[in-house]
Structures are given as structure tokens and as C-alpha cells.
Amino acid sequence: MSLRIEAAQLGHLLEVIRNAGYDLLGPTVRDGAIAIDRISQLSDLPQGITDEQEKGLYRLRTQASPSYFGFSAPAQTFRRFLQPPTQTIFWASRDTPGGPLRMRSGSNVDSKLAFIGVKACDLAAIGVHDVVFGCDPNPQRPAADPLIKDQLYGMRRENLLIIATECGQAGSTCFCASMNTGPEIEAGYDLRITEFVDGEHWMLIDAGSEQGDTLLSHLAGRPASEDDLTTREQLLERTRRSMGRSLDTRNLPQQLARSFDSPAWEDIAERCLSCANCTLSCPTCFCTDIEDATDITGRTAIRTQRWDSCFNKEISWLHGGQVRKSTASRYRQWLTHKLSTWHDQFGSSGCVGCGRCITWCPVGIDITEEAARLTAGTEASS
Amino acid sequence: MIKKSISDLLKEHPFFASLPANYIEFIAGCGRNAVYEAGAYLGREGDPADVFFIIRSGLIGIESYAPDEGPITVQTMTAGNVVGWSWIVPPYRWQFDARALETTRVVALDGKCLRAKCEEEPLMGYQLMKAFAAEITGRFRANRLQLLDLYGRAQK
Amino acid sequence: MTGRDSVDGLWAPQALRIANKVQESTDVFSFELELEQSFDIRPGQFNMLYAFGKGEVPISMSAGPPTTTRLVHTIRNVGKITTDICAREPGEEIELRGPFGNTWPLESALGGDVVIVAGGIGLAPMRPVIQALLANLEQYRRISVVCGARSPYELIFREDVEEWSARRDLDFHATVDIAPRGWTGTVGVVTSVIEQLSFEPQRTTVMTCGPEIMMRFTADAFCDRGVPAESIFLSMERNMKCAVGFCGHCMYGPHIICRDGPVFRYSRLRDLLHIREL
Known part of the structure; x- marks a missing residue:
């Protein structure tokens, strides 16, 4: 059942969540961008702020609307709170060379996290990571070994509270409608908020879990009317129509699987700087490097896991050389993995249509344009 | 036990699979059975190449002799292979040693006689040349793979 | 702690x-x-x-x-x-x-001919397979093993190789690229030996392990002899770091080598092996 609340109730909701022992993480303005960071109260949210996004362009501006979630994909994603950019896997020590190893964990997961204002694209991305790290609550694809899961990710994920929010407008680099990840949010949340500014400033709020139900019971509101629900439908339809980008996904994985020898990759490589911005801004990228080192005494060793990128040369190291030497091959790995081979590996697309890779590419490479170009002319044959 | 004729032996050999029967009959007329014990040479580097061999069983080493190391084997040939193609092209001399590494049964074919016949009957010459081209191409491919150092590449 | x-x-x-x-x-x-x-x-x-x-x-x-x-x-x-x-x-x-990782297809090979082709250190992962086959000889038809090395000095498991060579119930071939004096075996690449092997193509399982380039030529040599690509198995190698499919280092097109492999049917690899820098 949907509840209609006054927007100001949101502050009370944050307070209730905080009092339940959660660390609040959500959108907030920092360094001229919407970051995802620790927040504590309503005033930390970017009220009245919206963004402009285009190829290689990101800019905030204020708007007349007092909305709290009136922006599209934030500059940052929630990824780093579930999979930190660097984390210690273990410390190992031995007192004598060749002596027995003593090991201890390097990372503690003791806090409960609440993600506030998770957009449809970013919520879908969490679902994608759940599958990648063996933590999918309803596995669609039988895993090679159901017992294998990323424990640190799983522990953070288990304690996670998700307050999702539906977009009232799409950005010009958005294409979640094409990827079937939005603008409507259907599942995967504890609470779902849809924000409206139409003379009044109000919200529709739905629970998607028992925890969500409990939280909802703390809020003063009234059951949503038919009109309210229709208003939501209209808002989502408006958002769907305002997507700045689109991607034709029919047969896309199959078509891209045949594109590996296309000359288009070389053309993209002429522009691509291999800077890894796209992979670092992407909410579904998950590659990590594993580094082992010792301290100066040689008695203590540490294993560190840190974000890696398919644009780094070292990732494809094999017997003293790199497999993917050229920029063309690395961009090809990135794009075909997101839109094609991800389906083979994890049973879904690896792209959620957030558009961040378009916005944050310093030379303005657009994944939707490149995918369309790569598959142009192959339509007839499929 | 009925002793097989030379033409029967040639017809069974993969090298002659593509050749018409009448040519094989003719070629068989230039052939004889031979057995080489281990260590015996079928051909020596620099010697006139007037004969080639269809291997029925055994193992033949294609070798070159180094003063410090002795014979260096570059390839071994076994049942189904053909040894010797220097008889086709001038100066008709063996380029390597061919030595039996174990008891080896062959059909030895007189190349000198075949050379003349091929000039007279270009159609047969062409068919025979095609069979040799296939053999030489296969051998050349194997040599190229040897140059790649196939196995040393693991865990460089 | x-x-x-x-x-x-x-x-x-x-x-x-x-x-x-x-x-x-x-x-x-x-x-x-x-x-x-x-x-x-x-x-x-x-x-x-x-x-x-x-x-x-x-x-x-x-x-x-x-x-x-x-x-x-x-x-x-x-x-x-x-x-x-x-x-x-x-x-x-x-x-x-x-x-x-996954395992060699010892079960699906039951009842048919089996050919093992190993190159260099690639014989190491194949030895348990050869041992398993020899322990259950009656469950397979003809078993052939071809192992290639640059020179006899680089041939590993010398005692096993000698024992396997002497067996009559195993069609064993060791072949080297360069033979010094005293080597009495075959000289030439593994593909040359494959041409000589006896097996019934439709009832044969091939398992090969070695450098990728060797496996490619080996697989093609068996395809040339009529063995279906589905019956040829290769052990692939990429930069494995986590070994459980989480780190993304060993991706190979649609496959994650550590999780989906390392053993793959040639039919799942053939098109990929010809893509550069995959």
C-alpha cells in the first residue's frame, strides 16, 4: 500500500533510520557535483539542485523546484560502500622464515548502512553486483558453485537498507528506459519514494520489505488515492519520454558478439584515452586487482584488493606480456562486456543505462552511439 | 600368405590416394620392396637423388651431420609418409641424410625412370606433382610450427 | 586477534x-x-x-x-x-x-577412444588424466597419448614417460623439436604425430593442454581428421587472480576462465581463438 506524505516527513524518516542504528549514505553536494557521502539530516540533501549532463559535461544548477531528488545520475555511485576502492583481505605474519602463518582479517564490517535516494539505475546496478558476487537472493542462473560468494560484499549487503527514489525527470545522458531498469522501480528496495512538486511538495512512499513496513509505520500520512497513483504513472511516463539517450537492445548481445573484427574499434581508439573514467564511474564495473606485499621486516604480509579497470594494461597480463595491448582491444572489452558477454556470464546486461560513462568521458565517447554504429547494417542478418 | 604386389601396396598408401589406378600401375613398375635395418642410410646428403621411398613401417630420421654433435635429427618419418623429393628438382641431389632409426620397410621408387615418364606424360606428371605438393606443404607447415617453439611458450 | x-x-x-x-x-x-x-x-x-x-x-x-x-x-x-x-x-x-575450476571429461569419454595431447609443462595437468585412464582401461577403447617438448631435456615425468612408452595397452608418443644424439623417439611437432594416430573420429574424446598456439593447431588437426569440435577439450589460461570469478582478470569473451573453465570444449572456443587481443 502506498502512503502519501508531506515532503517534510522525509526528515523524520532519516531520523528514524538513524535511530535504528544505520549510517546514512546519500546524495549531497560536494565540489560542484552530487556526491554520495555520509549524510545526517534533510538539509544535507541537494534540495533545489539539478544537473546538466552531456558528453564530457557535468554541471549543477539551482532550480525553483524545492525537490530533494531533482537530479539525474549522481557523479558518484553507491558502489564504493559495498565494494571499497581498496580493502585489506588479510594480514599474515610469521615469526621465522618458513615458520607457520598467523592470519587475521583486514576488513571489518560492523556498521549497518542505509542508502538514501538510490535511483533506479543504481538500484539495478546493486542487483547486478549481487549476481556477480554470488549474493543474488533469487539466483536465476545456477552458479558454478553456489557456496562461492564474496563474503565482505555479502556482509555489507545483508545489513543494507535501501531507500530508493524514482526520477521525475531524466537527464540528457540517461537511457534506463532502454535498458529496462527504470524509470519505474519495481523491486529490490526497502522503501521507494516518488517525489512530486505540483503546488504542493509531497511524496508517495511504498514498502518493499518488512523493514520497510516498520519504517513506514513511523510516518504520518494518508493512504494514496487513485489520483495520486495516476499522478505517479504520469510522472513516470514523462520521465520515460524525456530520456536523453536510447539504445536498441533487440539482438544487441548477439550482434556485438559478431562485431569483434569491426574497423569501428580502431576508430574509437583514435579518440579513447584509455583513462578508465568510464569504468570508475560505472555502477556495475567490478574488476579488482589483488596485491600482495610485505612490510620492511619481511615478517608481515598484506593482501589488498583494489578497483581495477579493463583499460589498465596489467589486467590482461599473461606470461610476460599483455593480451590486450591496444586501446581498441581494451575499449572493445569494456563495451562488449557491458552489452554482450555479460549476458553469457551473468544472465543480464551489464549496463543499467545511467549514462555516467558518457558524461564522464573526457573526449565524449558515447556508448549508445558506438553500440548503434557497431551494429548498424548487421540488423538485416539477425 | 599371399604376398601383396607393389601396386597393391601403393594403393593402400595415403600418398597415392588421389592418383588414378592406371598411373599407380605404371608407377608400381618403377618400384621394389626394401628393408632397412636400424642405422642404415636410405639417402646421404649430396648423393644423387634417383629414388624416393614410401614408408610401410618403421621410423626414418631426416638428419644433418655436425662434426661436434654427430647426426642431428630435424624430423622423423613413419608409416604413411614419403621420404625424398630431391629427385623431382635439379640438381637431383639429397639435401639431408635419411637414416633408418629402427627396422623400416619401404617401397623404393625409381625417380629417374619416373622423371622421364612425367616429361612424356604431363598429365601423370601433374597428378604426381600434386601429391608431392600436398606432402611438401604438410611437411613445411610442421617445420614452421617447430620454428614457433610451441612448448617453450608455456609459463615463460 | x-x-x-x-x-x-x-x-x-x-x-x-x-x-x-x-x-x-x-x-x-x-x-x-x-x-x-x-x-x-x-x-x-x-x-x-x-x-x-x-x-x-x-x-x-x-x-x-x-x-x-x-x-x-x-x-x-x-x-x-x-x-x-x-x-x-x-x-x-x-x-x-x-x-x-572444472575437470577433464573423464566420464563423457567413457566407452570411446581417448587422445591426450600435451605440450611442455602442459603434461602436468594431463598426468592425473592418464593415470585415471590407465586405472580404468577396460572402460575405454583405444587410449593414445602424445606429448611434445622442445628437447628431451625439457620432457618432464621421465619415469612415467618410460613406463608409458613400454606399455602395450597405451599408444604413447613423445616427440621433440630438437633431438640430440641418443634420442630414439619421434622428432617433429605434435600435429605430425596426430596424423599417424588410429582412432574412430566420431567416438573419440581429445584432451589437450599446452600453450594456446599448440592447442589451436592440435584442435584443428583433429577437426581435419573428423573429430567433432564438441569432443575436443582444451585447458585455457589467462591472468587468474581470485580464482572464483570475482576479479575479472581472466575474462575471455563470454567466459570467465577460472569459474567456467579452465577446461572448455573447442566448439566454445574456436571462434574466440581467432580474435586478436581478446
Whole structure:
């Protein structure tokens, strides 16, 4: 059942969540961008702020609307709170060379996290990571070994509270409608908020879990009317129509699987700087490097896991050389993995249509344009 | 036990699979059975190449002799292979040693006689040349793979 | 706080005592490790061997089962991690975690001809398969093994090779690229030997392990002889780091080598093997 609340109730909701022992993480303005960071109260949210996004362009501006979630994909994603950019896997020590190893964990997961204002694209991305790290609550694809899961990710994920929010407008680099990840949010949340500014400033709020139900019971509101629900439908339809980008996904994985020898990759490589911005801004990228080192005494060793990128040369190291030497091959790995081979590996697309890779590419490479170009002319044959 | 004729032996050999029967009959007329014990040479580097061999069983080493190391084997040939193609092209001399590494049964074919016949009957010459081209191409491919150092590449 | 319980079980290595060390060639060593409890590892699978503070390397099991009290790994000394491990002596320990990956298709090969083609150190992951086949000879038809090495000096498992060569129930071929004096075996690449093998193509399972380029030519040689690509199995190698499919380093087009492999049917690889820089 949907509840209609006054927007100001949101502050009370944050307070209730905080009092339940959660660390609040959500959108907030920092360094001229919407970051995802620790927040504590309503005033930390970017009220009245919206963004402009285009190829290689990101800019905030204020708007007349007092909305709290009136922006599209934030500059940052929630990824780093579930999979930190660097984390210690273990410390190992031995007192004598060749002596027995003593090991201890390097990372503690003791806090409960609440993600506030998770957009449809970013919520879908969490679902994608759940599958990648063996933590999918309803596995669609039988895993090679159901017992294998990323424990640190799983522990953070288990304690996670998700307050999702539906977009009232799409950005010009958005294409979640094409990827079937939005603008409507259907599942995967504890609470779902849809924000409206139409003379009044109000919200529709739905629970998607028992925890969500409990939280909802703390809020003063009234059951949503038919009109309210229709208003939501209209808002989502408006958002769907305002997507700045689109991607034709029919047969896309199959078509891209045949594109590996296309000359288009070389053309993209002429522009691509291999800077890894796209992979670092992407909410579904998950590659990590594993580094082992010792301290100066040689008695203590540490294993560190840190974000890696398919644009780094070292990732494809094999017997003293790199497999993917050229920029063309690395961009090809990135794009075909997101839109094609991800389906083979994890049973879904690896792209959620957030558009961040378009916005944050310093030379303005657009994944939707490149995918369309790569598959142009192959339509007839499929 | 009925002793097989030379033409029967040639017809069974993969090298002659593509050749018409009448040519094989003719070629068989230039052939004889031979057995080489281990260590015996079928051909020596620099010697006139007037004969080639269809291997029925055994193992033949294609070798070159180094003063410090002795014979260096570059390839071994076994049942189904053909040894010797220097008889086709001038100066008709063996380029390597061919030595039996174990008891080896062959059909030895007189190349000198075949050379003349091929000039007279270009159609047969062409068919025979095609069979040799296939053999030489296969051998050349194997040599190229040897140059790649196939196995040393693991865990460089 | 100490103890490994607090470390994610996927990452925590266990230490195994070296019972025996065998030098197989100038730079290849086999280690027999003592097992205190059962370790369920099958032919084709691998462990991640750890060098303290230096890193890990994926190494296949290279002997047995049925020796459940011993785990054997054969390692070529080629980098800082393998150098560290190869320097260890009996009585010392090797830390490892595993097993990971899938297995060679011993079951689906039942009742048919089997051909094993191994190149160089690629014989190590194949030895458990050969041992398993020999232990169940009556369940297979003809069994052939071809192993290639640059020279006889680089041929590993010399005792096994001698024993296999002498067997009448195994069609065994060792072939080298360069033969010094005294070598009485075949000289030439493995593909030349494949042309000579007897098997019934439609009822044959091929398993090959070695450098990718060798496996490619080997697989094509069997296809030329009529063996279906679905019946040819290759063991692939990429930069495996986590060994459980989480780190993304060993991606190979649609496959994650550590999770979906390392053993793949040639039919799932053929198109990929011709893509450069995949």
C-alpha cells in the first residue's frame, strides 16, 4: 500500500533510520557535483539542485523546484560502500622464515548502512553486483558453485537498507528506459519514494520489505488515492519520454558478439584515452586487482584488493606480456562486456543505462552511439 | 600368405590416394620392396637423388651431420609418409641424410625412370606433382610450427 | 586477534608440509604435499599457491587421485612467485587455497577412444588424466597419448614417460623439436604425430593442454581428421587472480576462465581463438 506524505516527513524518516542504528549514505553536494557521502539530516540533501549532463559535461544548477531528488545520475555511485576502492583481505605474519602463518582479517564490517535516494539505475546496478558476487537472493542462473560468494560484499549487503527514489525527470545522458531498469522501480528496495512538486511538495512512499513496513509505520500520512497513483504513472511516463539517450537492445548481445573484427574499434581508439573514467564511474564495473606485499621486516604480509579497470594494461597480463595491448582491444572489452558477454556470464546486461560513462568521458565517447554504429547494417542478418 | 604386389601396396598408401589406378600401375613398375635395418642410410646428403621411398613401417630420421654433435635429427618419418623429393628438382641431389632409426620397410621408387615418364606424360606428371605438393606443404607447415617453439611458450 | 576463522574462507590459504620434491627438468619441480584431512580435487582443477607477500599462482594438480594422503603440484620456475616456491625443500610448507575450476571429461569419454595431447609443462595437468585412464582401461577403447617438448631435456615425468612408452595397452608418443644424439623417439611437432594416430573420429574424446598456439593447431588437426569440435577439450589460461570469478582478470569473451573453465570444449572456443587481443 502506498502512503502519501508531506515532503517534510522525509526528515523524520532519516531520523528514524538513524535511530535504528544505520549510517546514512546519500546524495549531497560536494565540489560542484552530487556526491554520495555520509549524510545526517534533510538539509544535507541537494534540495533545489539539478544537473546538466552531456558528453564530457557535468554541471549543477539551482532550480525553483524545492525537490530533494531533482537530479539525474549522481557523479558518484553507491558502489564504493559495498565494494571499497581498496580493502585489506588479510594480514599474515610469521615469526621465522618458513615458520607457520598467523592470519587475521583486514576488513571489518560492523556498521549497518542505509542508502538514501538510490535511483533506479543504481538500484539495478546493486542487483547486478549481487549476481556477480554470488549474493543474488533469487539466483536465476545456477552458479558454478553456489557456496562461492564474496563474503565482505555479502556482509555489507545483508545489513543494507535501501531507500530508493524514482526520477521525475531524466537527464540528457540517461537511457534506463532502454535498458529496462527504470524509470519505474519495481523491486529490490526497502522503501521507494516518488517525489512530486505540483503546488504542493509531497511524496508517495511504498514498502518493499518488512523493514520497510516498520519504517513506514513511523510516518504520518494518508493512504494514496487513485489520483495520486495516476499522478505517479504520469510522472513516470514523462520521465520515460524525456530520456536523453536510447539504445536498441533487440539482438544487441548477439550482434556485438559478431562485431569483434569491426574497423569501428580502431576508430574509437583514435579518440579513447584509455583513462578508465568510464569504468570508475560505472555502477556495475567490478574488476579488482589483488596485491600482495610485505612490510620492511619481511615478517608481515598484506593482501589488498583494489578497483581495477579493463583499460589498465596489467589486467590482461599473461606470461610476460599483455593480451590486450591496444586501446581498441581494451575499449572493445569494456563495451562488449557491458552489452554482450555479460549476458553469457551473468544472465543480464551489464549496463543499467545511467549514462555516467558518457558524461564522464573526457573526449565524449558515447556508448549508445558506438553500440548503434557497431551494429548498424548487421540488423538485416539477425 | 599371399604376398601383396607393389601396386597393391601403393594403393593402400595415403600418398597415392588421389592418383588414378592406371598411373599407380605404371608407377608400381618403377618400384621394389626394401628393408632397412636400424642405422642404415636410405639417402646421404649430396648423393644423387634417383629414388624416393614410401614408408610401410618403421621410423626414418631426416638428419644433418655436425662434426661436434654427430647426426642431428630435424624430423622423423613413419608409416604413411614419403621420404625424398630431391629427385623431382635439379640438381637431383639429397639435401639431408635419411637414416633408418629402427627396422623400416619401404617401397623404393625409381625417380629417374619416373622423371622421364612425367616429361612424356604431363598429365601423370601433374597428378604426381600434386601429391608431392600436398606432402611438401604438410611437411613445411610442421617445420614452421617447430620454428614457433610451441612448448617453450608455456609459463615463460 | 589471530586465527584464520576471521578471514574470508575463499582467501585463506592452508599450509601443507612438503613430503617430497622432485626435479623434473632444469627449471621444473614437483612437490608432494602431505594432507592431514581429505582434499577433494579432481583432474583439471587447480589450486592457488601462495608465496608470502609476493602473490599467488594457479597450479593444476599433477598426480593422482587415488593418493588421498598426497597432493602433487608441478611448477616451472619462471617468476618471483614460482622462484620462491621452487626454492622450498621437504619439511617446509607450501600455502595454498583451492581447489578451483572444472575437470577433464573423464566420464563423457567413457566407452570411446581417448587422445591426450600435451605440450611442455602442459603434461602436468594431463598426468592425473592418464593415470585415471590407465586405472580404468577396460572402460575405454583405444587410449593414445602424445606429448611434445622442445628437447628431451625439457620432457618432464621421465619415469612415467618410460613406463608409458613400454606399455602395450597405451599408444604413447613423445616427440621433440630438437633431438640430440641418443634420442630414439619421434622428432617433429605434435600435429605430425596426430596424423599417424588410429582412432574412430566420431567416438573419440581429445584432451589437450599446452600453450594456446599448440592447442589451436592440435584442435584443428583433429577437426581435419573428423573429430567433432564438441569432443575436443582444451585447458585455457589467462591472468587468474581470485580464482572464483570475482576479479575479472581472466575474462575471455563470454567466459570467465577460472569459474567456467579452465577446461572448455573447442566448439566454445574456436571462434574466440581467432580474435586478436581478446
